[in-house]
Amino acid sequence: MGATTLTTRADETGLAPLHRPNKRWTRFILPGFTWLMIVYLASPIFVMILYSFNDVPVVPVKQTPKFWGFTLRWWRDPFGVPGMPEAVRLSLEIAPLSALVATTLGALLGLALGRYRFRGKGPMNFLIFIAIAVPEIVLGSSLLSLFITWPDVPVLGSFAPGLGFTTILLSHIGFSVAFVAVTVRARVQTLDRSLEDAAQDLFADPVTTFFKVTLPLIAPSILAGFLLAFVLSLDDFVITNFVSGASATFPIFVYGATRIGLPPHVNVIGTMLFAAGVLAAVANLAIQSWRARR
């Protein structure tokens, strides 16, 4: 339908050439700097990928600065470190679950905040702002305080989850909701309201309007929110470290392992997760630009 009207922002730079042709060398400063920054930001990733192929002979096997030669050993057996398969599995169980719940909660909240005026909106906005700005260590220690106090509470105490899967999941949902909400809110705020009004004028009831008009329009932001929540969960170390008890997610495992030497297998898993993330992001970008062109 009228998707083109929604993408004005993407095209607006096409409006005018911003600067007169500049022949001086200074015109290379900014782009050169930007590309240098990109290389700088990616440098640990290059090292990670490169050293996933390092043929280290050391026992117990760990990453060394020296590159001993090329091998696919670690790629053939990425889970060859005791404890790692469980950690990766736990991460991959929690991330989609947490992202799913956080996206549902966050998308509804984002819709409300972006669209309506209501009492409590200001405090709600402040709350999600806090959730984003709060130092992780404060959030982690608060959540741990909650989970260790919970069992002592009368009646509710018997529902207290032991530290582990449940507490990690609850915490991950907690810090992801705000991120999803702001992603969706930003999108809702830029929506062209006339489309929904038009639908309602055509005698569609609000529910139909929502599912046929509003939802498709904000779907990309919901998807982006989901991906964001997924990555946040997969990546989190500080908060998880507080609430995980004896269980270990992938980042917790890596942190523990590094203290006696980083096994190259970690680089393999890291590279795989990285590749998956890049694919998802590129796909998202491609879909959006495809929709924009339509």
Place this chain on the structure above:
Amino acid sequence: MATGTEERVSAAPARRGAYARHRRTVPYWLTAPAGLYLLVFLVLPMVILVYTSLQSGGLFGGLRFSWAWENYTDGILQYKTQFLRSIVISGIVTVACLLLAYPMTYWIAFYGQRWKSSILLLILVPFFVSFVIRTVQWRFMLGDNGLIFGPLKSLGLLPQGFRVLATPFAVVAGITYNYLPFTALPLYVALERIDKSLVEAAKDLYASKWQAFRRVVWPLSLPGVFAAFLLTFVPATGDYVNAAVLGGPGTRMIGNIIQETFLHSVNYPLAAALSVVLMVAMLILASIYARVLGTEDETLTAAI
């Protein structure tokens, strides 16, 4: 933006009257699930943190709630160095992040043209890899005989004793690296929203490029700078992983103390008190920001 809702609905045909009443409750239904969740898993934990911070005792005899304010005085006195250091380090980090991110996001927003999203993605892609792995790889690259300095030393370009790892510089560099996206995104959103024709207009009025930037772009990007400041400075104050992985003696931050006291010494009250101090400082900063610029401001959050 959402201001129109009420009026428009009331002006609609009578058939919508029922919806209108109904609609007034809609935002509450939409907000309720997430609101409740955040209440239980964000606000309540912070309240309990305060409660924990006022307990006394320990693991041998058990913990008791006793309005133990001395946890605060003891904690602040014992660890004032680390509090101060955290503020100094994250201050330096924030400035470094702004200096690095501003020119980059400026170029993307103003000259990126149709590649904007792709370049932005290139900047964000490294952050798909776990924060822990990235930091550990930096440790590896910055090692005394690591990937960067090893070769330079063997070429004789650096003295043998030269080192970066386990110095404050390594910690600043690590945090700067890890928090750069939190600076770059709000900046990018702010810069990207600036109407480019304003710059053109300034130039038409014979403003030099520099003047155009200083008089037009910079003021308009200020909300983004503030947002970037807040989203970098506040979380960075509580960071402890960089100091633990890349630092040495004399680089520990208050986050290290909180983590150590909470999880290792298992002195919950003292650790909670230190954490509350950090939390209150954060709330004050955030409230000032909200007062001045409003929490709905898009630059803060739109692209996070």
Place this chain on the structure above:
Amino acid sequence: MSEREERARVDGMLQEALRARLSRRSVLRGAGVGAAGLSLSSLLAACGGGGPGGEDGEGKPNPSEIFGQEPGPVVNFANWPLYLDQAKDKEGNVYYPSLKLFTKKTGIEVNYETVIQSNEEFFGKIQPQLAAGDPTGWDIIVITNGRQFNILKANGWVYELDPTRRPNFEANATPFARDPAYDPGNKVSMPWQGGFTGIWYDVNKTNGPITKLDDLANPDKVGRNSVGMLTADMPDFVMINLGIDPATSGPEEWKEAAKWLMMQRESGTVRQYYDQGYVDDMTAGNLTAGMGWSGDVVYYKLWAGYSNLEFVVPQPGEGGLLLWQDNMMVPVGAENPAGALMVMDWYYQPKIAAMVTEWVLYLSPCKGVREVILKDAEQALEDGYKGYANKLYQTAEAEVAFPSDETLNLAKFGTNITTDEQAQEWDAIFLPISQQ
């Protein structure tokens, strides 16, 4: 005061009434439901002996009952890294030979994970679960003698062991493994390995041999920013080397040790205060000297080709060593206590214990290990594995694995912290140093 006592009395009665029917876990929770607002700590205080473990009478978990159950199919074993013999099968997968033998013999699988990086950290992770009465997920944990050990014991967070079900231990435990001061009668623990904390140095990197503690604060000997210290061990280690016996030490002596540590920090020699990861920096050449654990250093020296490393056994009068013992315990809520005790006792057979010692080079709590190693060495020599035989001979001769009486005389256990006041004072003195 009296109000608290009254409440404690009520709590006690309440618990008395409940514990006949409820499992340990529900005792804690059930009591919480009944008396609105009462805290866990007051409940614990009510149990007499300072914790649920102090209960007596029928409510107390009976060792022969707990350990008399049919063993489960899997034992979850949490241990420290590099603390068990390893080998690789044909596909190159790492496995643990001594555990494999156990599984072959008993049919019980052992899920062995090296998740303990430090006592403080590991304890911090399982403490909330234990306090809430939840299972930790582990059947065996390994904790060093000291504060965390004492807290586990005082709160009754570990099961009392059944002495009738550890025949190998009763027959083969060495004198220092048996009946240690921190756990009379080995009621709740059986040692896994013991060891010394001492000084190591890299002969290629220091200016002459390192012989005493003060060398670690001397930039001319060890260089600047190049000494690795062990956070948890350094207070006791410094005290011992200052001639103070930690067993009789108090805040005054602690402050003396702190003074030395501050002096050392200001000398600029320290690179890092470690929980555990010093080995990585030691082998990477980032350090010249530091504190280390005997088995780690000797392992890398003898078995991993780092002949440049040296572990210092001080001359009498020049300093001392910190002696510690890591102890296997069964946390309350363990799913397979019977299986756990079988594994623990398994390692008190000289042949099995020798497999571990040949690999980890620490103090074995089992008698007869040295003889087995010597026999293995002879066998290796006969089979023509000269290098391997040599290493085994060196292992059998290693002073820190099989110490002489003189060496043992140099060694002392660390401070035994048993109250909250001590713990807080200790932290207030020493945390600001390592966390500077």
